[in-house]
Amino acid sequence: MNDYLVKAVAYQNQIRAYAVNSTATVAEAQRRHAAKPTATDALGRSMTAGVILGAMLKGEEKVSVKINGGGPLGTIMVDSNAKGEVRGYVSHPQTEMEINEVGKAVGMNGLLTVSKDVGLMHPFVGQIPLISGEIGEDYTSYLSKSEQTASAVGVDVLVNSDSTVKAAGGFIIQLMPGADEEVLNIIKDRMKVIAPLSSMISEGSTPEQLLEHVLGSENVTVLESMPVRFQCQCSVDRITNAIISLGSEEIQDMIETDGHAEANCHFCNEFYYFDTEHLQALKEVAL
Structure with a gap:
């Protein structure tokens, strides 16, 4: 049922x-x-x-x-x-x-x-x-x-x-x-x-x-x-937009410090990973 x-x-x-x-x-x-x-x-x-x-x-x-x-x-x-x-x-x-x-x-x-x-x-x-x-x-x-x-x-x-x-x-x-x-x-x-x-x-x-x-x-x-x-409201698009909203300087700091970004949704336990290449692309959008 x-x-x-x-x-x-x-x-x-x-x-x-x-x-x-x-x-x-x-x-x-x-x-x-x-x-x-x-x-x-x-x-x-x-x-x-x-x-x-x-x-x-x-x-x-x-x-x-x-x-x-x-x-x-x-x-x-x-x-x-x-x-x-x-x-x-x-x-x-x-x-x-x-x-x-x-x-x-x-x-x-x-x-x-x-x-x-x-x-x-x-x-x-x-x-x-x-x-x-x-x-x-x-x-x-x-x-x-x-x-x-x-x-x-x-x-x-x-x-x-x-x-x-x-x-x-x-x-x-x-x-x-x-x-x-x-x-x-x-x-x-x-x-x-x-x-x-x-x-x-x-x-x-x-x-x-x-x-x-x-x-x-x-x-x-x-x-x-x-x-x-x-049903969870999290998604790749939502996390992507959240990273972009941090601004190019913050994204550059992520690249230099960790080389990647990770996010985990508390509600659904879904894991999101952004490598250096992806972060570079998001930095360009944030400029």
């Missing part, structure tokens, strides 16, 4: 809901960063919630999420957009706990920061202290406190013994303005008794079925679906 996300309403339009199967997307991030299970779990949960935040946007709008709780994982960064494209990395992908405790690996002494580029002069930035480091709870807290939207976030990743990803996915459920808050309490009670999301996904549950498990099949109306994938 290819990764995809669904948007839905429920309880007579009192609820808006999003659910996603992000298995292949998280697997691609794990492969690119050679991440250990704990790091994969934390990054995968963050990317899953992040891609849903992106799906709430429109057109060319984008969102970036930064999580740093002071734990051994360091910083988790996720970028996503309204097209279902997402990328992410963790500072220390080799981090592994004896027991896969994401909260301890992320830490609680820090912040979750969300920056939304919606086409204005400055991005909208919201920030909250982490409450658990378990990702889902922290995203719930962010949406409730910073965006003042009563929400329930569930994200989960199942990692195989060889560090590959068996299943990943999640949902965000939000109360619409004027809705009965008791509806959200009912949903939270249902969340306590359903099977782990990753287990349901690994057994074949679709995003639609995830919402049916959480909300009740009789309550869900799916509005649309969209593909989801790991």
